[in-house]
Amino acid sequence: MAYLVTQSRVSFKSGGKKVGLDCFLPSANGNKFPAIIGLHGSGGGHASMFSPADLLAANGFAVYVLHYFDRTGTAEADRETIFRHFPLWMKTLWDSVSFVAGQPQVDPERIGLLGFSLGAYISLSNAAIDSRIQAVVEFFGGLPKEVKFFTRRLCPVLILHGEADPTVPVEEAYHLQQVLEKKQIPYEMQIYPETGHSFEGAIWQDAEMRTLEFLKKYLAANCRNFR
Numbered sequence: 001m002a003y004l005v006t007q008s009r010v011s012f013k014s015g016g017k018k019v020g021l022d023c024f025l026p027s028a029n030g031n032k033f034p035a036i037i038g039l040h041g042s043g044g045g046h047a048s049m050f051s052p053a054d055l056l057a058a059n060g061f062a063v064y065v066l067h068y069f070d071r072t073g074t075a076e077a078d079r080e081t082i083f084r085h086f087p088l089w090m091k092t093l094w095d096s097v098s099f100v101a102g103q104p105q106v107d108p109e110r111i112g113l114l115g116f117s118l119g120a121y122i123s124l125s126n127a128a129i130d131s132r133i134q135a136v137v138e139f140f141g142g143l144p145k146e147v148k149f150f151t152r153r154l155c156p157v158l159i160l161h162g163e164a165d166p167t168v169p170v171e172e173a174y175h176l177q178q179v180l181e182k183k184q185i186p187y188e189m190q191i192y193p194e195t196g197h198s199f200e201g202a203i204w205q206d207a208e209m210r211t212l213e214f215l216k217k218y219l220a221a222n223c224r225n226f227r
Contacts, residue, residue: 003027005057014095015088020067021096022046024057025105034110034219035100038065039093039119042077048116052208056114059212061219062106068092068122077118086122086144093126101132110134110219114211117141117168117197124176127155135218137211140165140197142172143179154179156186158214160207162195188214 003026011020026033036056038049046065053063069075071092072085093113101108112135115123120141127133128143128151137158157180161173170191180187190210192203199207 001060002058003060005054007054012095012099014071014092017071019070019092019096021099022050022053022065022067024050024053024063024065026057026060026062028105031105032107033060033062033105034112034215035062035064035103035106036112036114036215037093037096037100038063039068039113039115039122040065041117041119042082044069044074044076049114052114052211055208055212056215059216061215062100062103064096064100066093066096068096068119082118086125089122090126093122094130097126097130097132108132112136112215112219115139115141124157127157128152135215137214138176139199139207140168142168143176145175148179151179151183154183154185156214156218157188158210159187159189160199160210161189161191162197162199163191163193164195165197167197186218 006025008023009020011018038053040046040048049065053065057063068089071088100106111132113123113133114137116139120138123136124143125147127136128147133155135156139160159173161170163170195203
């Protein structure tokens with residue numbers, strides 16, 4: 001069943017700052033849907049999330065693209081900016097989960113994250129401490145090594161990475177794989193040969209389809225709760 005999708009923008013407060021969310025919502029008719037919060041990469045391009053957001057919403061997910069840079073007034077993030085603001089962005093994501101969980105069309109027991117690059121690092125870091133997060137799809141990101149020391153839990157993860165990524169080395173994907181296997185957490189993984197730090201064409205289409213199927217699998221009504 002393909003749902004009609006409406007797009008809008010809302011905001012909430014995090015640390016006293018107004019933070020935006022681009023909303024891609026399936027026609028509700030009183031239904032409650034699993035929710036996905038999308039996090040862009042260090043370039044700050046919210047529109048990079050719109051294609052998967054629209055696809056997921058058409059398939060029955062309530063999708064919210066988080067403008068987490070709003071919390072810190074950031075346009076683009078270099079290494080120093082990331083180091084300085086990463087904890088604040090984590091808190092902003094935590095607050096966004098609280099906001100999204102309270103939306104009338106959202107099932108608060110079925111919330112997942114979709115992160116690109118920096119957004120993937122933030123998503124995985126939050127999933128390590130926030131039991132409300134039930135699944136993560138991470139595009140060319142990883143789990144910060146420091147997070148291993150305070151990981152309380154993890155949820156099912158889809159790992160999507162380019163083998164020739166010059167920005168986030170593919171070793172980050174294999175490191176995450178090792179952590180998930182050690183903790184016996186379900187995961188799926190696709191490493192794309194000769195692919196860098198972005199996906200295009202057939203590879204992008206494949207990654208989107210894997211994303212959709214993974215989230216259907218782990219955010220279905222009868223999904224296991226990984227706490």
